[in-house]
Amino acid sequence: MMKRCWAEILGGCSHKISREHYIGRELLQKVKTHGLHDDLEGHELPATSLKAHILCENHNSQLSDTDQEAINLHEGLLRWFENEEDVRKGNGFWTPTCININGALFSRWLCKFHCNLSTLKGIIPAEHYVRSAFGEKTDPEPRFYVRLHPGDSISYERRIWYSDHIIGRSKSDENVLFHVYFMGLDFLVSPFALTDAIKSMLAEITGSQFYLGYWMEKPRKFVWKQGDIQTKSFVFDWESDGA
Ligand SMILES: [Zn+2]
Secondary structure, three states, X not given: OOOOOOXXXXXXXXOOEOOOOOOOHHHHHHOEEEEOOOOOOOOOOOOOOOOOOOOEHHHHHHOHHHHHHXXXXXXXXXXXXXXXXXXXXXXXXXXXXXXXXXXXXXXXXHHHHHHHHHHXXXXXXXXXXXXXXXXXXXXXXXXXXXXXXXXXXXXXXXXXXEEEEEOOOOOXXXXXXXXXXXXXXXXEEEOOOOOHHHHHHHHHHHOOOOOXXXXXXXXXXXXXXXXXXXXXXXXXXXXXXXX
């Protein structure tokens, strides 16, 4: 059977389908990945399942920069939390850190991941996610929510955790929702605005209160203070061109 590329609506597919893993090869080499929690739906990634066969080589290569921004985020978080445990034990202060993330580039990575997971689940990804993965401006825009819960950073170690759900199906075929943890930072890609009704539905699906936290749509900055001193900050530039 001929394998297909989820970006084929853009044209310019190469004949060869990429053997890239849907997390991204370089990112996968840097982190451990895992499904979310034992009690939630998640996916453990066997080390050998490195071939997704869902994107052609040409389109895959056009998305390699987006992997780099996910790696930047991960490495930034390692710096961010490097002396977290000492501080928690009352030894010393946080290292002043400012992490700047090209939000436009990172959101392209999130779109790519969304399209990868949708395709793996047999759902054709919505066109605005496909186009946004390649840096096109679309209407509507994909939705991204971010939540910070730094207390979890130690237990999540250096892993990326993710989970996905299908919230019913509609003719728009875009209803895969997923979230990805980068240590204490949590990203949700959702076709929906997170109304209270959606949040309760999500809580029902996951069987937990997990989603009922403070999700912010495209926050620009998180600031961490120790006493009165601003020591750590996280800045997302969502407006950059994503190139
Ligand atoms: Zn293609």
